[in-house]
Amino acid sequence: MNRRMMRHLYMVPYVVWILVFVITPILLVLYYSFFDIHGNFSIINYERFFTPVYLKLTINSFWYAFLITFISLLVAYPTAYLLVKTRHKQLWLLLIIVPSWINLLLKAYAFIGIFGAYGAANQFLEFIGVGARQLLFTDFSFVFVAVYIFIPFMILPIFNALNGLNPALVDAANDLGASKWTTFARVIFPLTIDGVKTGCQVVFIPALSLFMLTRLIAGNRVITLGTAIEQHFLVTQDWGMGSTVAVFLILIMFVMIRLTGFRRRGV
């Protein structure tokens, strides 16, 4: 009996946290989304969301978030694979994580300098004979910087999954005559898919609502849902519309988590 009480007691911090910081804010966002700009109850915000402006915004956000996630994965998987094989893997891992301790804004400003017309990147391009070109305020620089910022979050879960992989399984595959590619495709990758899924979630979801970078690095040539939310809360003070956009973001995130959800399979 006593033990059961204790267990209930341990639940208190968790339940309170979830109620106050997760459930309530989501409900509040949902609540606000049903009010028009004059504070009257209406669904006009939802009608407005399905106009070309906001639909285009949504598709735009999706496209860039997808691109960022895909490139991160493309770089992160081989990196994590290599890291697991190196001798001082914890040290190398640390070196990859360290940049994520630096404030995002500082990193963004540093990139303005690097990608600028007279920045280091253009000096390098001149040096190798390609010639200077506009880098700042392009899709390329936006995706590049976003990938740079998100990549530690992609590498970590994949590294953990690879690190936890039993080497005996790879040996067994070799002994049974599997080629290197088959071993990777049929053994290693399926066993680390959970790491990949986690990585994709942690990158895709924040990438969907990036807003500082869209201005600093992309010069508002890339517009995402995050930009729209920021504007509605700070400039137009139309909290209803801002909340509506947020509701759709939350919905999309739920769908993404469902799609990449974990199904425990027997190993």
Next chain:
Amino acid sequence: MKKLLTAFFGITLVSLLLLVWIQQLNTSQGYSGTGTITVFNWGDYIDMELVERFQEETGMTVIYETFDSNEAMLTKIQQGGTTYDIAVPSEYMIEKMKEEDLLIELDHEKLPNLQYIDERFLDLSFDEGNRYSVPYFWGTVGILYNPDMLPGKTFTSWNDLWDPALKNEILLIDGAREVMGMALNSLGYSLNDTNRDHLEEALDKLNELTPNVKAIVGDENKLLMANNEAAVALVWSGDARDVMWENEALDYVVPEEGSNLWFDSMVIPKTADNVEGAHQFINFMLDPEVAAQNTEYVSYSTPNEAALNYLPEEMVTDERFYPPPELTERLEVYENLGKEMLGVYNDLFLTFKMHH
């Protein structure tokens, strides 16, 4: 378990110590009350020597705090907490604070120095009769450009920005009112226009500008212009002045069709604890000699007519920053268009941003 407990108590102890420390630091700065006024202003927007002089003359202690956007200032004042006695919002924010009943009416009897303010800058639409605000600095919106990067090119009209030769050279401000206002002005409409057809026309015109737009940015435009990253930028005159100190090649123009006239004004928010002291401070800042010294430090345009006599000739006769009445007549203050119209402006601006 033992480690967990140690960590738990360790962190608690450190937090408590820090709390005590912060408390002590706060008290050493002095309490609020009749002997103190708290001024809430933009960063680097006052000559601190004047604050010291005010303290010496009146025996009051001035606590000086800064903010970096009107919205941040509004939030802090709405929350209460600190007893701000003076704040320096921009004109559109004054209108908003008035609506939300966050301002205390000024007692003009206690502000005799108000007589020195140029009549052009009094009794404007955002605060008729200056019941709540006194102008601190003013300025315009215009074109900052680099003649070295654009040989032979001059700007007189907003329409000069649509020149195909400026492909990918223009930096715009990330503000719906500024960018839409520019387009409306270029078409000969008022920047407070609420006619839907005119606004649609302005959007079409903006979309034609897209190939020339390098980026739509915030405060970074100063850094970018100082580093010759772009040849042309739409800027506030105050920012233009700042960058022109850093990059002497730059020049600033207020287009002939007209533009925006903006103000940062002193107000007494409802959070005030020392209304008497606040009036004294405002009156002190309005003194011509004080205003002149402050203007020399901040280098924005002062609305204080009498102060101009104390300023260097070349500063006052610079028509880029002290435009003659013929031009200021064509300048307009942003009127509060109401939330709904502001929403329309913003959606149009959003559409323009997405246009490629």
